Amino acid sequence: MSKLIDTFDRVINYIRVSVTDRCNLHCKYCVDGSFGFIPHAEILSYEEILRFIRITARLGVKKVRLTGGEPLVRKGIGYLLGEINSIEGIEDVSLTTNGVFLGDKIEELKEAGLRRINISLDTMKKDRFAHITGVDAFDDVIRGIEKAVDAGLDPIKINTVIIKGFNDDEILQFVKAAKKWNHHVRFIEFMPFGDSTLWNSKDIITSRQIEDTIRTAFDLTPTLNQERGPARMFDIAGGSGKIGFISPVSTHICSECNRIRLTSGGMIRPCLFSDTEYNVKALLRGGQSDDEIRAFVKEVVRVKPEKKHEMGQIRKCQRSLQGIGG
Numbered sequence: 298m299s300k301l302i303d304t305f306d307r308v309i310n311y312i313r314v315s316v317t318d319r320c321n322l323h324c325k326y327c328v329d330g331s332f333g334f335i336p337h338a339e340i341l342s343y344e345e346i347l348r349f350i351r352i353t354a355r356l357g358v359k360k361v362r363l364t365g366g367e368p369l370v371r372k373g374i375g376y377l378l379g380e381i382n383s384i385e386g387i388e389d390v391s392l393t394t395n396g397v398f399l400g401d402k403i404e405e406l407k408e409a410g411l412r413r414i415n416i417s418l419d420t421m422k423k424d425r426f427a428h429i430t431g432v433d434a435f436d437d438v439i440r441g442i443e444k445a446v447d448a449g450l451d452p453i454k455i456n457t458v459i460i461k462g463f464n465d466d467e468i469l470q471f472v473k474a475a476k477k478w479n480h481h482v483r484f485i486e487f488m489p490f491g492d493s494t495l496w497n498s499k500d501i502i503t504s505r506q507i508e509d510t511i512r513t514a515f516d517l518t519p520t521l522n523q524e525r526g527p528a529r530m531f532d533i534a535g536g537s538g539k540i541g542f543i544s545p546v547s548t549h550i551c552s553e554c555n556r557i558r559l560t561s562g563g564m565i566r567p568c569l570f571s572d573t574e575y576n577v578k579a580l581l582r583g584g585q586s587d588d589e590i591r592a593f594v595k596e597v598v599r600v601k602p603e604k605k606h607e608m609g610q611i612r613k614c615q616r617s618l619q620g621i622g623g
Contacts, residue, residue, distance in 0.1 A: 300357040301594070303601040311360040311556040312353055314346055316377065318561045320367040322395050323431035324419075335562045343377050345581045347384070349559060352591050354386035362391045362415075366561065369398040378409035391415065393456070397434045399441030407448045414445055415454045421470050429464075442478070452539075454481040458488075459507055461500045468510050476536030483528050483541035504529075504542035511540065525553065545570070551604035557597070565594065567601035 301309035318335050320327075341349075350361060361381055368374055374392075381390050392406070393415040399406075406414075418438060420426050426435040445453050455475070459465055468484070475482040484507045487500055511517060516534035523530050528541035558566040563578020575597045580590050 299355075299595075301353070301598045303598050305552075305601075305603050307552075307554060307601070308357070309555055309557055309598050309601070310357050311362070312350070312358055313362045313364055313556060313558045314350070315364050315366065315559065315561040316341075316346065316368045316374065317366040317371045319370050320365055320395070321370055321397055321432065322367065322434070325429055325431075339563070339578075340561050341559075341563045341578060341581070343373065343380070345563070345578070346377065346559070347380050348581060348587075349577065349590075350381055350387065351384055352587050353594060354384050355587075356591060356594065357386075359387060360389040360391075361387055362393060364393045367395050367397070368392055369394050369402050374402070375405035375409040378406060378411055382410035393417065394441075395430075396438035396441040397432070398437075400437065400444040403441070403444045403448050403450075407450070412450060413452055413454070414450050415456055416442060416445075417456045417458075419458050420464050421467055421474065425464065442480075446478070452481050453478075454483055454541075456483050456485055458485045459502050460487045461502050463500070465502055468507055469514055472511055472515055472533065472540060475538030475540055476533050477538075479537045481530070481539045481541055483543055485543045486546040488545055501546055503547040504544040505547065508542060525555065527553065551602075554601075557601070565597050567597055571602060 303309065317340065350358070363374070363378070363381075365371075378390060378392070381387055390410065391413050392411060394417070396416040396418065399414075399416070416438070419429055420435075423433075423435040426438075427433045442453065442455075455471070457464075457471055459468065471482045471484070474480070484504065486502070486504060508517070517531040517540060518534065520530040520532050520539060527543045527545070529544075530539050530541045532539055554568075558569065559577070560566060560574065563576065563581065564574035565577050566574050575593075577590065577593060577597075580593055585593075
């Protein structure tokens, strides 16, 4: 079996697959008012997604994460999960969700082989949740988390974007929740995407600043045997949960990048912070063989950039996270 290796000797063994650009929330930092949905016919079918994953599995891809939009708004997501789990070479299948529909879908997902999950949650306050997302669904998310615990999913990772003057007063509350729930809470720096006027470099609270705030009240020790990924993980003294920091703006995590993204519209995106995309849907629908598509994917990986721009030069990606897939 050959491997996907870029020109900087990074082995690419992880793909993030956006199954839809649609979402039931309208988070202020994720989308903007001008964003239009992709026509249904232009969204990759499950059969096309599965073919792509089978092809990349032959190239050494072992890990798949399903994203959106919100993946749980797409019908039959359990079927897709189950089929991916049956692909030879795929060792880990996970899902990122906003959690609103998780309580209703958890049994279907568990039966399909889901073992762990990431849930996006930026506030522990019900009113603030409605303000950030445009939807009064905080109780549904908490119910979804509780159902995930009952179903035995482990670990449950809570992804929290911290924005100055927006939710930075809740940092310690999230740490308390990690201890109480025995979850992983991962603080993510505010990233520049889309045309939204909300993003401003002055609103960034760096991972170092978040960590300093936490250390005023909690003792943190680096987690032993950390899994490969963008998060620096810490154990919390006196608790079984973990805290993580994902620092895409203030530091370069690019040297550890082992992933590419497949958008719901069928574009391969080698770098989250670049607008450069490559149309694999045209090949999937154009009669090209698996070998031809495999060669195309290898070439795309070869042009994966070494790193994003330096912090002071970061520009906004023109597409929103909803359009890219998180």
